[in-house]
Amino acid sequence: MSARRHKVDPSEQAFLAGYDASEFPHPSLAVDVVLLTVSEEALQVSLVQRVEHPCRECWALPGGFVDMKESLDAAAARVLAAKAGLEDVFVEQLYTFGAPERDPRTRVVSVAYYALVHPGRLAVAGSAEFLLGRLQVPWSGDTGGPVQVAGEDGEALRLAFDHAEVIGMAVKRIRGKLDYAPIGFQLLPPTFTLRDLQAIHEVILGRPLNKDSFRRRMLASGELRATGKRERTVGHRPAELYRYSVGGHPDPDRSVTRNG
Amino acid sequence: MSARRHKVDPSEQAFLAGYDASEFPHPSLAVDVVLLTVSEEALQVSLVQRVEHPCRECWALPGGFVDMKESLDAAAARVLAAKAGLEDVFVEQLYTFGAPERDPRTRVVSVAYYALVHPGRLAVAGSAEFLLGRLQVPWSGDTGGPVQVAGEDGEALRLAFDHAEVIGMAVKRIRGKLDYAPIGFQLLPPTFTLRDLQAIHEVILGRPLNKDSFRRRMLASGELRATGKRERTVGHRPAELYRYSVGGHPDPDRSVTRNG
DNA sequence: TTAATAGTGTCTCTGAGACACTATGTG
């Protein structure tokens, strides 16, 4: 807020009362979006290549400056629409990064967001200035810390600024939220099998999960609704297709725990 | 970050390359600190009274603008030192609030922090421009939403800007972290009894806890070290005094689960 | 038929709640 240092100094009061945002320097404000997806059994992050100094040719998170009349959430949504053509995706604020030297040119404070999307919605393929990098998380659990991102041929990409930290923070956050928030569904198509969902969870957590316990927990959560349809698969018994159901109202004709 | 919109428009590249932060308006950047303590069996938040419009005479969170060469964490620490004379307290970034109309004068984006401290370290008593308000949380669990704050005579205080939302977010955060992060200790003196610690947890969560289970869980966590001393109390058997132990190394001479 | 995975039933183990019981201080 402003005008908080009351009764300290009359001149400061006058200063704040006559405060004009353009009169003296303050930090620039940007948003950066960690757009994550799961494909090929790994977390993937979308990155764009910088064409200018500093960090020229490094890979950076899509981002942009916050407009004067735009909320932070709106800025993040705008970046997603402009960079990846995405609308109505799951987006949440992550953390705000404001170390003075994080951008060598000028002071830039960045409000980081993370977004989760099914790869089927990422129509754009990799190009010279855009790619989906494969995350390599060098820590387990919720330890946190920077991550590495590998390009298509497996080499580690040079990441711009503090973006390795930002992506690491996003991984830490979704690992922590996975158990109690419906975020795994965001990375899947509208209908999916329990095996698909478990694979998503295992990729995010970076460790295998017990199949029986996972099934029980998911079906007991009330967040899944059986569709009555089955996957079209190869070589084995097809599994029931489920749909994410916010409130968890089971179709009265169909039990959730047992397909009729 | 900056210069992210690559290959869009050569003029934009030129603009970004020659970017001067003072040349055109961007949002002001502030920090606000939710300084919480527990006393009189309730969560208390420290507030300062505004002396200017807008929201004149409303109560606001202590805050201040971020200096150009100062990290966000440093700004929060500076606000705590200036407002409450506190150093070396537990502080963590909470969330960044950036609705365009949250401050009616000009665009102010605020990075909120929360701090936890034992009331014994808050030496300053309430005054005309400073008070400790009692939180009234109108929701349970991690639902979230704005809270009310009552003054000394129990009346609801008028809170400035979106600060009711900010405080509510702080409560939601510490409720969620209480189970797996050592934050209850921050609200107690260096040594304390298990009953004291349970009372803190109950106040934060807003619900009673099972005594036996709480004791087992805390002693099993390895975060407590018995001091061998006992409280000086009135009218009943004194309890063992414990100390928070980061790594949880028990004194080899003393078992943690059993006092020798 | 075989291969492969879906899905069920059941046992065990662990942690939380409940509660009885003993221990140790004050008045």
Add this chain to the structure above:
DNA sequence: CACATAGTGTCTCAGAGACACTATTAA
């Protein structure tokens, strides 16, 4: 002594892991 709270021991219950078993599809 009575009284109040500290702290222990143990039973029960619910959820997770483990694993055997049956079910259902493709080839």
